[in-house]
Amino acid sequence: MSDNPYVSDISVKNLTAGYAGEIIIRDISFEIPRGKIFAIMGRSGCGKTTLFRAMVGLLKPVSGEIYYGDNKMEPISEQPKMEILRKIGVLFQSGALFTSMTVAENIAMPLLQFTSLPETVIEEIVDLKLELVGLQDAARKLPEELSGGMQKRAALARAMALDPQILFFDEPSAGLDPLTSSELDETIRSINSFMGTTVVLITHELRSVCSVADNIILLDPAEKTIIARGRPDELMQNVSDKRVRDFFRGGLN
Secondary structure: OOOOOOOOOEEEEEEEEEEOOEEEEEEEEEEEOOOOEEEEEEOOOOOHHHHHHHHOOOOOOOEEEEEEOOEEOOOOOOOOOHHHHOOEEEEOOOOOOOOOOOHHHHHHHHHHHHOOOOHHHHHHHHHHHHHHOOOHHHOOOOHHHOOHHHHHHHHHHHHOOOOOOEEEEEOOOOOOOHHHHHHHHHHHHHHHHHHOOEEEEEOOOHHHHHHHOOEEEEEEOOOOEEEEEEOHHHHHHOOOOHHHHHHHHHHHO
């Protein structure tokens, strides 16, 4: 095991996963370099969510391994890997904010749960995270008082509370209008640029990916595995596989 607590490269090796005996993804392997924006893409039913759940420890793979640096991810229910989980922040599709808590209380919760920082320091961190996502004036509001885009940014601030080295976004643009989606993309780029955070996007929104992602993998529901990988511009301009070509053409229409 590495003694370096800052390694955040991700390695997925020969991963097969599914539910109730049904295989959803098969023999998937890829690497995510530190500090990059990486997108996992594909049509509905291709296994994006299954792969995401396995990568964050919410689903036990049928076979294969997932490593964060030298640390192997195990299912959270079986063997919590706190040295890994402290490195990961997750923005779920729904935002998953606690509706009975203010925005500030939502952001403070992981700090209260996982640290012994004084209350004054926690308040300062909450203010910093709110400023980072442009929600300085929303600290005392409840989630229901925010627009959909503001809820996503509040959830992002909470995901960043513990300064994770890796941020997962599950369908970040879902339910957002084009302008709000573009603003969220800009926030993602800023966090990656200024903080060096590794970003993993699980999405089917091609326009968003083309504007932010360094590399992508494309999953196929029939093949149950990766059918293309590389930079978005390369895949759009030099595609020999009809399935990949159709995906990009359909996604940009």
